[in-house]
Amino acid sequence: MSEYNYVENPFLTQLEQLGWKVIRQPQTEIPQDPSVSLRSNFKEVVLKEVFKDQIKKINKLQDGTTWLTDSQADDILTELSDHPFKSLVEANEAVFKILTENTNADINNVTGEEDPVVKLIDFDNIDNNHFLAINQFRVDTPGTQKNYIIPDIVLFVNGIPLVVIECKYTSSYQSNPLEEGIRQLLRYSNQRQDVEGVSEKEGEERLFHFNQLMIATYGDEASFGTVTSSYEHYLEWKDIYPPEYQNFTPPIGEIRSQEKLIQGMLPPETLLDIMRHFTVYKQEAGKTIKIVGRYQQYRAVHKSIHRLRTGKDNKERSGVIWHTQGSGKSLTMVFL
Numbered sequence: 001m002s003e004y005n006y007v008e009n010p011f012l013t014q015l016e017q018l019g020w021k022v023i024r025q026p027q028t029e030i031p032q033d034p035s036v037s038l039r040s041n042f043k044e045v046v047l048k049e050v051f052k053d054q055i056k057k058i059n060k061l062q063d064g065t066t067w068l069t070d071s072q073a074d075d076i077l078t079e080l081s082d083h084p085f086k087s088l089v090e091a092n093e094a095v096f097k098i099l100t101e102n103t104n105a106d107i108n109n110v111t112g113e114e115d116p117v118v119k120l121i122d123f124d125n126i127d128n129n130h131f132l133a134i135n136q137f138r139v140d141t142p143g144t145q146k147n148y149i150i151p152d153i154v155l156f157v158n159g160i161p162l163v164v165i166e167c168k169y170t171s172s173y174q175s176n177p178l179e180e181g182i183r184q185l186l187r188y189s190n191q192r193q194d195v196e197g198v199s200e201k202e203g204e205e206r207l208f209h210f211n212q213l214m215i216a217t218y219g220d221e222a223s224f225g226t227v228t229s230s231y232e233h234y235l236e237w238k239d240i241y242p243p244e245y246q247n248f249t250p251p252i253g254e255i256r257s258q259e260k261l262i263q264g265m266l267p268p269e270t271l272l273d274i275m276r277h278f279t280v281y282k283q284e285a286g287k288t289i290k291i292v293g294r295y296q297q298y299r300a301v302h303k304s305i306h307r308l309r310t311g312k313d314n315k316e317r318s319g320v321i322w323h324t325q326g327s328g329k330s331l332t333m334v335f336l
Helices: 002-017 048-058 070-081 088-101 177-188 192-196 257-265 268-277 295-310 329-335
Strands: 021-023 131-135 153-157 160-167 213-217 222-225 279-284 287-292
Touching: 002 021, 002 131, 002 153, 002 160, 002 257, 048 070, 070 088, 088 268, 088 279, 088 287, 153 268, 160 177, 160 268, 177 192, 177 213, 177 222, 213 257, 222 257, 257 268, 268 279, 295 329
Parallel strands: 021 131, 160 213
Antiparallel strands: 131 153, 153 160, 213 222, 279 287
């Protein structure tokens, strides 16, 4: 129970403090009832009913009228979910574009408008969205050695699994728990073939088509990466910004790397901000790399924007951002 008491449950408790709803499942048992995690079966990775309810809510007319039909919501979910001929990274980028740039329905049956825009996430009105964390999230993987994977925590926005978290605990038989957590994430996303030469399928890539952050933590150290990150690319989030999130009650009475990452990256508005404004795909050595900004870039960009918007003259609107070599000057400008 050490991992649950010192890593997983404190993680969930802190998320609750930030406004996330939480569904806790027993760590000691393999989940047997998919309805507890709001699904009809363990092959589903999107919470379908939550998704459909939320996009209807987000896309109401100004007078509050719901116009999206169940059939249209099903079609949009199919567009979001089905990528049979794409690699994991290709599917991830395609889903990212749909989530951040919106999609279209065929017609608004109330107004008659053709090809109306449909938002899947309301980035401008945070409270319009549904934020849910589920622990011990079982996904069946027929044909693999274990026949299922069980990530420790999955974070859903409007029923869409955006963050996968693996929790570990320091013990005498686990010399590097953070590395083991990252290894599990690579296994879950079926990527150890590329990194470690594993030949057989181990995980379920569909869960990671929607993924924006992959997090490994053992409490004292927590790091984040993306679907293109290998071990050396996982990084800590070492600062809590904006300042209003710096005052909080740490669940076990101390502020470790895990608590900083949660307060720094996972407040609902921060997570959506990072997703919308601090995530890029770039080509590097013939491969697509997905990059999420670091804590110092996030802080610098927001402080720059604040000065630009509030400064009364050129001096107050200007300033200097200090970077070490190779720390991402160009990316900071892209995010800005």
